[in-house]
Amino acid sequence: MVRQLILAVIVCAGTIALWVSYVPSASAFLERAGVLSFLGITASAEADAGQDAGIQDEAIRVIAEPVRLKALADRITAIGDGQARRTVTVRSEVPGRITEFSVTSGEYVEVDAELARLDDEAERIAVDRAEIMREDAARDLERLSQLAGTGAVTDVRLQEAQLAMLTAELEVEEASYDLRQRVIRAPIAGWIGVIDVEVGERVDSQERLARITDRTTILVDFRVPERVIGRIEVGQPIEVIPLAMRDIDLSGRVRAIDNVVDRASRTLRVQAEVDNHEDMLRGGMAFSVAMEFPGDILPAVDPLALQWSRDGSFVWAVRDGQAVRVPVLIRQRRPDAVLVEGELDDSDIVVTEGLQDLRPGTPVEVTNQPDEARAAAQRDLEWRKL
DSSP: OHHHHHHHHHHHHHHHHHHHHHOTTHHHHHHHHTHHHHHTOOOOHHHHHHHHHHHHHOOEEEEEEEOEEEEEEEEEEEEEEEEEEEEEEEEOSSOEEEEEEOOOTTOEEOTTOEEEEEOOHHHHHHHHHHHHHHHHHHHHHHHHHHHGGGTSSOHHHHHHHHHHHHHHHHHHHHHHHHHHTTEEEOSSSEEEOOOOOOTTOEEOTTOEEEEEEEEEEEEEEEEEEGGGTTTOOTTOEEEEEETTOTTOOEEEEEEEEEEEEETTTTEEEEEEEEEOTTOOOOTTOEEEEEEEEEEEEEEEEOGGGOEEETTEEEEEEEETTEEEEEEEEEEEEOSSOEEEEESOOTTOEEEEEOOTTOOTTOBEEEOSOHHHHHHHHHHHHHHHHO
């Protein structure tokens, strides 16, 4: 019995010794309980104090990013319809048979370029006849003018000759005009569409022959809500994406703003223009249009810095080498940042990695260089402004 008691005491003493050796904080607990003094073990107060101080002074290594100030964007999107800058339907002013085409479908033509000709034999004959009549009237007027001073010609006869001369000149102009009408010319510069008629075909007056489009610039019609009427203006930039080519991002500007709000939809018609120097766009295409209206300036933090608790969202800011919990209200999410409301400014840095062990007042060591990142971002912003 005595042996068993002695053996149990030895086992307990060994267990306690191992506990003290591998768990330094156990010494203080056993000392307060009087176990160490009972077993004759003396705890090192200085070691314990030094260990506790080391635990308290050990800083948590974290990665932090600077807070940036960005404008809260009010972004609106809409679907718009595209049209060429100018579109003209070419028609024949007079009936006739087409004898020649000077262009082909899809060809670019300059303004006043010849497109087609109609049969013009009768018109040429009319021009020749009118010129002969003009020459005859001119000779008659010259002869009577020479006789007017002799008294052989009355003033009435001379006036009749002058009137005949003017009439002959008008007939020449009219015949020349009819002859010019037999040539169909391009009213604007642009690309010829599909030609609907063939050589030898007879066309009536005002019959459509082709369509010319000037698509160097594409006009996009879309609608915006009435709440942005006071903020939208001519020349304002927009983002444009063709729905058929979503990998292409284009930029444009507002060209015109309507002056009446649609009562049914409470929207306002806006027309924008997009440069088409690469000739990738066509009239009739659909576009996704986006516009941004800058608002209040708010702190922007890295999305990884956001944390949540029962009280809402917050971030850990590093101030004077310690972690500070800052409650924030999320106002807008972006792919690269989150705009928030809170007691933050662009001089703060917020923790993005190493957040699990942070408590208010915890010493932290920032392992990256957020100040250099802030300076690089500022340099990049200034370069973009140039």
